[in-house]
Amino acid sequence: MRLFDAAALDGALSYPSLIDILDDAFRSEVVAPKRGQYQIERPGEDPAVLLTMPAWTGPGAEKPYIGTKILSVFFGNGKRNLPGVLGAYLLMDGATGMPLAVMDGNRLTLWRTAAASALASRYLSNPQASHMLMVGSGALAPFIVKAHRAVRPLTDIAIWARRPEAAEAVVVELAKDGIAARATTDLEGEARTADIISCATNATAPLIHGHWLKRDAHLDLIGAFTMQMREADADALHRAHVVVDSAKAIEEGGDVAIAIAEGSYSADKVAGTLADLCHGRIGGHPEGGGITLFKSVGVALEDLAAAVAAWEHGTGG
Template sequence: MASTNKDDTITNPVFISAETLCSILTHRTLIDHFQSTLPKVSTFLQTPIRQHYSPSPSSSLLLMPSWSSSPSFPYMGVKLVTHFPHNSSLNLPGVQGSYVLFSSTTGQTLTSMDSTELTLFRTSCVSGLASKYLARRDSEVLVMVGAGFLAPHLIRAHVSATPSLRKVFIWNRTVEKATTLARKLGGCHEFKGLSFEGCGCLDEVVGLGDIVSCATNSETPLVKGERLKVGAHLDLVGSFKPSMMECDDETIRRGSVFVDNEAALVEAGELVGAFERGVIEEGEIGGSLVELVGGDKVGRSSSEQITVFKSVGSAVIDMLAAQFVYETYTRS
């Protein structure tokens, strides 16, 4: 716990481990926090485009800063992230990092925390929040594309946001990983009433999905738009640079596309490529997450509409997640 003086000013920074962070967060509470605070704080948080470096052809280093201009939210922070996509062969997360939170009043360090778990929680909860506005409320089948470290988080977030879900298909290039994860989650008490199944042919199951969630490093389209069922919601999480893509042009053509923030328009391979090929224009994007939550844009407008949500990550969301963890920790 942080030490304080008589004015309750924190004098010593605290370190919040991954274990402690996981004991503080749940997907439901973080989704609720994003929903209640995102429209308000987005008006006074400054978030420059993240800096992206490539130490090697296959790895990335990202710097994601954000700061508040309002005394009601006295924070500034930065997330340092590495992306090593081949870590799966080492049974390590592909995305790892640290988050440092400062006081925007004094500049002193308040806390540093593991941002590997923070990123898994915040990324999945953004998807869960978006699905509350874009997925059908009677959705019953979730297709999870990818079985990496993010997959269990995405499943938990979507189940939290859409309680009507009853069946989860998990696909992975390595079928054994999909079946192992399905078996593991199927044995969890929290998923009582849900059935899980691992599968090796995405084309066979993607058309069953009321919600299809993708978290892969693919540079070739996995989801084919012609196979999506009428009324489906597609959640795209994996790509964050123009060379990466998880769905084809037909998906973008058929769907009403929404993004987590404007950076997706220049970073997400699915959208960058679609713009270049004239499949869709930037003006046809349905809106951002802030606009959806704030009520400035309408999400799903009919049960037959296909919706697509593309997220690339946001320093605003990182800040909100870190703020929630820090304030919960210091109150305990």
């Protein structure tokens, strides 16, 4: 059994290759049971969540695989100078059940989350989009920018964070890969002019308001994955052609699910899922322009596809 740490995954995965792989995965036969989500109670401690995300290839797969990601989300880890999300991915042979590899779950999540975001953008955003606003400065931010650059001709990339120094740090990180970006403190001003707005934060109240969005904007909501988290208001949903990565985004994630629960939005207004986009069952970028919105909470088939890509690259398979 092989170990894929962060460096090994970085060496095995790339954009736009992984974006294309996810496109194929969403059109393939993959079984992905409902994500397990468990609250961990620790008296006197901040809340924590355990997530389990299994998936396996369907019976028609030439090379069958099984995979499971286990993640812990400890909201108080910042006080310990530790990441809030930690985990691992186990990849197994789908024909025998034999374990093949254990992979850094955090790094795999960064790669596949950004790839899914860019995949949705490839279908939904203006093909000529050049101005991107990245809202958030966590580990995911550079990956999101890199993935979106692989599908759109971005020439102006702005980074916003609650702490300006954190936004500057993302700018420095991107510069290491030859990507020019700039930090901004004007969230509303940038949001009003951006072609693509990606949000990956732990916000519990809307950061982006629908009336800020220009007519042809694409809003990409990634961070809010619980019913206590929210990055955009209901007005943004009402103004947009809304696509979700899966039904979970309607039932248990932030943003869309919260708006539905409070009665300010209706589930039947959601156009469909990312799989629907990839299959061509629903439309993408509106003809003649229009606001689009993608809400993701994470899909297990994305992890499986990324893990298989890393494994087959690493083994020459």
